Amino acid sequence: MLDYVELEAELDDEERSYRDSAREFVDEHVRPEIAAHYEAGTFPEEIIPEMGERGFFATSLAGYGLPDASETAYGLVMQELEACDSGLRSMASVQGALAMYPIHAFGSEEQKDEWLPPMGTGQAIGGFALTEPDHGSDPSRMETRAERDGDEYVLDGEKRWCTNSPIADVLVVWARDTSSEGEPVRGFLVETDRDGLDIDSIDGKLSLRASSSGEFTMDGVRIPEGNVLPDVEGMKGPLSCLTQARYGIAWGAVGAARDCFEEARAYATDREQFGKPIGGFQLQQDKLAEMATRITTSQLLAHRLAELKERGEMRPQHVSMAKRNNVEMARDQARVAREMLGGNGITDEYSPIRHMANMETVYTYEGTHDIHTLILGQDLTGIAAFE
Structure with missing residues (x-):
């Protein structure tokens, strides 16, 4: 496997494992x-328990029986x-970084012990519900509402592009708490068997087909007050989850590009003309x-990000x-690999065109x-272009 500057020679035994x-x-x-799953538009659900047994969900989180491995692992x-x-990777990312992480970081002890x-x-x-039909890049304008009613909350609204939601047991739903001054965004744990919750799969995708993607509506969904994540308010909650998931994506994209390279190299040394x-x-x-060269520079960036994250110095x-x-990089190199084939x-029979299509979603x-x-532009200039 491509590791041109021998970064993986620095791995410890646990990371290598x-x-x-x-x-x-x-x-x-x-x-x-x-x-076959990609062609059928299905996710292989039967592999999920083995993924859990091997510690692929929330690999770097500690306690509650979780692996507590390094950020590099x-x-x-x-x-x-x-x-x-x-x-x-999307299934594992959503499970670990977008569903388990907010419970681990912002949940009550009861919520942590339960989930x-x-x-x-x-x-x-678990699933993560932030995006709405009319609010994607600007989630702070979300319309989903949660209204307190005695010792319960009543949720109403729509969410879209929720990976895992068609197969989920619980959804981390971000909504505006209309019962509080300023209507802050809060996280709500919504079990998928609740009355008033209607989940549909998103079909017809031409990218990321081997993934369970969904959308859902909530019409008077009632949950107990104990299902509210107690330790966070505002957009800090969902955005901190996205930072965790994006970290995994930065690594995952290297894997997709590396697989394309290996397919192209093998083909180039075997195919005669x-x-x-x-x-x-x-x-x-x-x-x-x-x-x-492009893959190696991206590997270097991923490994450096892990060092910063391990030290608590990584910024969004x-x-x-x-x-x-x-x-x-992965999007570009998948196209080059496909061309070489x-x-x-x-x-x-070959993976690059599948990776090429998938990268359109990940992009x-x-x-x-x-x-x-624009996030980088603001950080470099101090001027926000999207405000």
């Missing part, structure tokens, strides 16, 4: 069938999962050299740069490429 476990899991349990898991398919152990093992599935392997021609070598803007750069590259979700550009 997580990398190898994720790589083995993908190769033995997912890769053989992932193209978590990144490596995301890298190996996305080397198979973005849908696989984190079964979610960590994959016995319970004009009397020799096509990898012997200068044009193909130029493409491989550029791919390896650091994550914006890494997500923006690494996903754009010629006509064969448009079939499901857009968790903050679009353009929004991350």
Whole structure:
């Protein structure tokens, strides 16, 4: 596997173990069938318990039976999962970073005890609900409302593009608390068997097809006051979750690009034209050299991000740069790899065209490429372009 400047030589035993476990899991349990799932538009739900058993959910969180591994170990898991398919990494990202993380960071002890152990093992599935039909890049204008009624809250509204929601047991729903002054945004744990909650799968996707994507409406959904995340108010809550998920995406995109490179390199050294392997021609070598360089620079950025995160020095803007750069890199290199495979590259026998289509989604979700550009622009100039 491409590791040109030997970054993985610096891994400790635990990190190496997580990398190898994720790589083995993908190769033995997912890769053989992932193209069929992509074509069918389904997620292989049967693998979820094994993912939990191997510690792939919230790998770096501590307590409640969770792995408490390093941030690098978590990144490596995301890298190996996305080397198979973005849908696989998305499921783990949402479970760990967008559902388990807010409960771990902002939940009550009762909420943590109830949800984190079964979610960590994959016995319970979580979703994250922030985006709405009319509010994506500007979620602070969300229209979903939660109104207090005695010792309960009543939720009304619509959410869209919620990964895992069709298979979830609980959703972390972000809504405006109309019972409080200023109507602050708060997090609400909504079990999916609640009356008034109607979840639909989003079908017809031409990207990220091997992923369970959903939308739902809430019409008078009642939850007890104990389902409110007590330790956060405002957009800090959902945005801090997105920072965690984007960190994993920065690693995952490297995995997708690396898989494209390995497919292209293998093809170039095996496929013969004009009397020799096509990898012997200068044009193909130029493409491989550029791919390896772009992937390596993104690997360096991911590993540096892990160092900063481990020390508590990582800022959201650091994550914006890494997500923006690494996903754009993977998007570009998937296209180059597909090109090197010629006509064969448009079939499901090879992964680059699947990665290429998936990267269109990853380029857009968790903050679009353009929004991350503006986040960096504000950080560099002190002037907000979107206000």
